Structures are given as C-alpha cells and as structure tokens.
Amino acid sequence: MRALVQRVSDARVFSEGVLVGEIGPGLCVLVGVTHLDGPVEAAKLASKIHGLRILDDDDGVMNRSIADTAGEVLVVSQFTLYGDTRKGRRPSWTEAARPEHAEPLVEELCDQLRSMGVVVATGRFGTDMVVDLRNEGPATLMLEV
Secondary structure, eight states: OEEEEEEEEEEEEEETTEEEEEESSEEEEEEEOBTTOOHHHHHHHHHHHHHOOOEEOTTSOEEEOHHHHTOEEEEEEOGGGGOBOSSSSSOBOTTBOOHHHHHHHHHHHHHHHHHTTOEEEEOOTTSOEEEEEEEEEEEEEEEEO
C-alpha cells in the first residue's frame, strides 16, 4: 500500500458535486492499493499514519503526530498512486489493485485509524472526486508498506 500524506489546515472531498467528507486540522491521505496488499499492510499503514510526526509542536517544529494532537484524517482512495510511467507517456495501471480487492483494504485502513481514536472522513470509492485542501508547510510525504 502507498499513501501520499499531506499536512492540512482543512480538507474536503466532493463526489458528483456532493460534499462527502470534511476535516479540520490534520492529514489528507491519498491511498493506493496493489495486488499483494492485505489486512496486514492496511494495519501497518494505519499505524504509520497515526504516528507520523509531521505536525508542529509549540515551537513550530514537526514533532507531533495525529496521536499527539487529536487531528483528523481525510482518506481518499487513489489508484493512480500505482501508475507506472517508466515507458511512454501513458501510465500503466497494472500494479493498481482491482476495486473488489482495494475497497475493503481502504475501509480496513480507516477502521484501524478509528480504532486508535482518530476522527476519519472519507471520499466515495470508485467515483470521480474533487479534493479541496489547504496544505500546510507545505508538508507532503509518500509512505509505503
């Protein structure tokens, strides 16, 4: 699994023009799933996101995590994180998991974060979405498990 994690002051996601998820300060997490991923990878990624120290402490140093701050997380499925652009100009999507494999794992990731006490908002799987966010810093990291 891969996650593009962005520190945000706020974020929201719309599906078909309807607001389906919104958070205040925290993390916007775009999540991609590949064929070999399973519940173990979802749990590992949730733990990494929960403990990732990219939120500012009182001195303005990236030293706090969602676990420390009670920040919120917006999770949006993003199969394009597994786009392969090494050949030509058109990405190949062969490394991205099919929806029937990926959707339960994105849900598992969200359930794991919720079980850690995190407020989680989500997009709507398999739809065209618009993500609106204010990236703080900017701070953006790629996680992979």
